[in-house]
Amino acid sequence: MKTNRNFNNLVPNYLFAEIAKRTNKFLKENPDKSVIKLGIGDVTLPLAPIVVEAMKKGADDLSKKETFKGYPDYEGYEFLRQAISDYYKSFGVDVKTDEVFVSDGAKSDCGNIGDIFSEDNTVLVTDPVYPVYVDSNIMAGRKIVYAASTQENGFAAMPDENVKADIIYLCSPNNPTGSAYTYDQLKKWVDYATKNDAVILYDAAYEAFITEDLPRSIYAVEGAKSCAIEFCSLSKTAGFTGTRCGYTIIPKELERDGENLHALWYRRQATKFNGVSWPVQCAAAAVFSEEGQKQIKENIAYYQENAKIISSALDELGIYYTGGKNSPYIWLKCPNNMGSWEFFDFLLNEANVVGTPGEGFGQNGEGYFRLTSFGDRDNTIEAVRRIKELLKK
Ligand code: PLP
Numbered sequence: 001m002k003t004n005r006n007f008n009n010l011v012p013n014y015l016f017a018e019i020a021k022r023t024n025k026f027l028k029e030n031p032d033k034s035v036i037k038l039g040i041g042d043v044t045l046p047l048a049p050i051v052v053e054a055m056k057k058g059a060d061d062l063s064k065k066e067t068f069k070g071y072p073d074y075e076g077y078e079f080l081r082q083a084i085s086d087y088y089k090s091f092g093v094d095v096k097t098d099e100v101f102v103s104d105g106a107k108s109d110c111g112n113i114g115d116i117f118s119e120d121n122t123v124l125v126t127d128p129v130y131p132v133y134v135d136s137n138i139m140a141g142r143k144i145v146y147a148a149s150t151q152e153n154g155f156a157a158m159p160d161e162n163v164k165a166d167i168i169y170l171c172s173p174n175n176p177t178g179s180a181y182t183y184d185q186l187k188k189w190v191d192y193a194t195k196n197d198a199v200i201l202y203d204a205a206y207e208a209f210i211t212e213d214l215p216r217s218i219y220a221v222e223g224a225k226s227c228a229i230e231f232c233s234l235s236k237t238a239g240f241t242g243t244r245c246g247y248t249i250i251p252k253e254l255e256r257d258g259e260n261l262h263a264l265w266y267r268r269q270a271t272k273f274n275g276v277s278w279p280v281q282c283a284a285a286a287v288f289s290e291e292g293q294k295q296i297k298e299n300i301a302y303y304q305e306n307a308k309i310i311s312s313a314l315d316e317l318g319i320y321y322t323g324g325k326n327s328p329y330i331w332l333k334c335p336n337n338m339g340s341w342e343f344f345d346f347l348l349n350e351a352n353v354v355g356t357p358g359e360g361f362g363q364n365g366e367g368y369f370r371l372t373s374f375g376d377r378d379n380t381i382e383a384v385r386r387i388k389e390l391l392k393k
Helices: 006-010 015-029 051-063 078-091 104-116 132-138 181-194 261-272 278-287 290-317 340-350 377-392
Strands: 100-103 120-126 143-148 167-171 200-203 229-235 246-248 322-324 329-333 367-371
Touching: 006 132, 015 278, 015 340, 051 278, 051 290, 078 100, 078 278, 100 104, 100 261, 104 132, 104 200, 104 229, 104 246, 104 290, 120 132, 132 143, 132 167, 167 181, 181 200, 278 290, 290 322, 290 377, 340 367, 340 377
Parallel strands: 120 143, 120 167, 167 200, 200 229
Antiparallel strands: 100 246, 229 246, 322 329, 329 367
């Protein structure tokens, strides 16, 4: 018997554990201090009322013989897939109902999609990066190459013709850097993928935070339907981090190595996934209703205002940052050339504010720091007041 030895190649994921350790140590030594956490990416506002109503009604359906539901369809109920297709239509993107797979979230799908690809593909990720793309491919034993996101390119890594990759992960708006690709930039990635017979795995988990004229989906770019798979999630859009629902789009025309990728993913899901529960799919459909969109936009606007509060302070302080405008994340350069962890300790000790050190997301994150706008308003205002007071000195 042998275990999967690729796990030995994973870098120990100490980032959030180390943040918690340092924060708890500080609190133990300074019990009178109030620490504000703008570190992790979880939401703080509750589900929208219309979503809760739909979930309750869904649960009620399960209590009666006439409306009881058993196993759902592997790919999600048609009414939800139709609602998702209509949602794409609302920003001018054509996604067919039968190209949508409903899931329990984007993280699982981003990790599981590797099942349909051979282990000897080369995977390209941008650096810094959402760690799931890296770790899931290390587990599978794939070779990983990195495209640098740096201050010079506005933290929007672009393809290099000299690098050959088969699978490309892109995340826009980006976690952790908050940067978002333009149409022209995405077109360059689509052209690169097409030329190299590669597949783009596009994570649009933060598309609902886009405020400028930027692509909300990779399918807004010509040619993407024949080279890209898209993941999306209701976690940040509608506060579903605990409720769990997302969706993956695989165009019917997407083929590689003589195989249809939609058919491969359907086969994979039918084998390893038994769908999302009825109350959750009812709740998800409510998100896409007219009233649902109105209600979730109020929550998104609340986070966007938090982002504005944080970024205005950085503007005042003259600190370089990306994000905040089209993303809930603000990615800043640590002042006075401090290292990521050095700045973490400085902020914790002197302002009692917790953020996320950039180097936890990859080599190019060293010297940078992530703050999130998902906090409570009063806490955000107070954290910003403390940061300004500290850094103005
Ligand atoms: N993709 C990105 C880029 C994320 O930042 C996150 C969560 O933080 C996810 C996916 C996970 O989404 P879900 O909650 O739907 O699994």
